[in-house]
Amino acid sequence: MRSRLTAIAILAILLNLPLAAMAAGEVNIYSYRQPYLLEPLLDAFTRKTGIEANVVFARNGLAERLQREGRNSPADLVMTVDIARLNELVERDLTEAVTTATLEQDIPASLRHPEGKWYGLTSRARLIFAAKDRVEPGEITTYEELADPKWKGRICTRSGKHPYNVALFASMIAHHGEAKAQQWLQGLKDNLARRPQGGDRDQIVAIAEGVCDIALGNSYYYGKMLEDENQRAAAESVNLIFPNAGGRGTHINISGMALTHSAPNRDNAIKLMEYLTTPEAQTIYATVNYEYPANPEVPPSDVVAGWGTLHPDDLPLNTIAENREAAVKMVDRVNYDN
Numbered sequence: 241m242r243s244r245l246t247a248i249a250i251l252a253i254l255l256n257l258p259l260a261a262m263a264a265g266e267v268n269i270y271s272y273r274q275p276y277l278l279e280p281l282l283d284a285f286t287r288k289t290g291i292e293a294n295v296v297f298a299r300n301g302l303a304e305r306l307q308r309e310g311r312n313s314p315a316d317l318v319m320t321v322d323i324a325r326l327n328e329l330v331e332r333d334l335t336e337a338v339t340t341a342t343l344e345q346d347i348p349a350s351l352r353h354p355e356g357k358w359y360g361l362t363s364r365a366r367l368i369f370a371a372k373d374r375v376e377p378g379e380i381t382t383y384e385e386l387a388d389p390k391w392k393g394r395i396c397t398r399s400g401k402h403p404y405n406v407a408l409f410a411s412m413i414a415h416h417g418e419a420k421a422q423q424w425l426q427g428l429k430d431n432l433a434r435r436p437q438g439g440d441r442d443q444i445v446a447i448a449e450g451v452c453d454i455a456l457g458n459s460y461y462y463g464k465m466l467e468d469e470n471q472r473a474a475a476e477s478v479n480l481i482f483p484n485a486g487g488r489g490t491h492i493n494i495s496g497m498a499l500t501h502s503a504p505n506r507d508n509a510i511k512l513m514e515y516l517t518t519p520e521a522q523t524i525y526a527t528v529n530y531e532y533p534a535n536p537e538v539p540p541s542d543v544v545a546g547w548g549t550l551h552p553d554d555l556p557l558n559t560i561a562e563n564r565e566a567a568v569k570m571v572d573r574v575n576y577d578n
């Protein structure tokens with residue numbers, strides 16, 4: 241044992257590596273989140289623990305890949321956005337339940353799986369954006385009012401099938417029941433200025449171009465548009481509305497993480513999970529993409545805080561996941577996209 245440690249120490253000196261890095265091992269992450277979002281976090285984690293963090297990034301197909309690799313998968317942790325993707329991992333039985341005192345204390349129950357099969361790390365609010373020059377402040381304050389005939393021909397959204405809208409519609413089902421939610425969705429569809437198309441940012445651009453007066457979109461896109469000189473003017477033409485802030489709260493979705501079944505570096509993965517919920521990591525992760533830290537002890541960045549106060553709907557994200565399928569069928573029944 242002793243001679244092995246000496247050998248590692250000599251090797252570390254020869255390779256000019258910190259001794260901790262050689263002894264502490266590694267952790268492997270499959271990520272739907274872009275590498276630039278994770279890099280600052282993982283660098284800080286490695287500096288603290290010596291554990292090397294390796295990332296495989298993909299836009300699609302990580303669940304299929306995990307399933308194909310089975311017990312031989314090198315992946316320890318999946319990092320992703322959207323409750324639908326986290327839920328997909330659970331439904332395919334690819335995630336391992338893990339609970340620790342730190343994780344349970346740092347992440348509110350509504351933002352984690354009841355058995356610890358996934359944890360939220362950041363949240364994003366689904367906002368209403370409204371033309372500054374055509375919509376009075378206070379004229380619309382809730383999602384429910386999107387179905388009010390006074391908005392006929394004045395609303396833009398992306399596809400009703402997109403996971404961000406599906407999650408919002410699932411929350412409407414959870415709050416109002418399926419019949420009322422469908423009535424609402426039909427009303428929203430009847431108010432659309434054009435066939436659903438593009439991404440959330442395109443709806444804000446459409447407001448700036450006068451195509452519509454209000455739109456649905458995720459909060460961080462507003463920050464990204466202000467950063468982009470080609471989109472800044474469009475962003476500056478809208479007001480941000482936090483729907484239902486005075487009542488049940490604004491619908492949020494999450495980015496999150498899940499431990500895999502196969503995790504060859506399970507202990508290191510749990511160390512990383514716990515690190516990601518600390519105030520230090522939460523601040524880094526939320527700030528880089530204009531999101532809200534899941535840890536309630538950690539405030540959002542000054543820029544994000546300047547947009548208004550988020551009172552999140554405290555409907556458990558797991559309930560939204562459970563209503564997802566019903567929401568997709570409802571979108572089909574009202575033929576939302578056509």
Ligand SMILES: [Fe+2]
Pocket residue numbers: 458
């Ligand atoms: Fe997005």
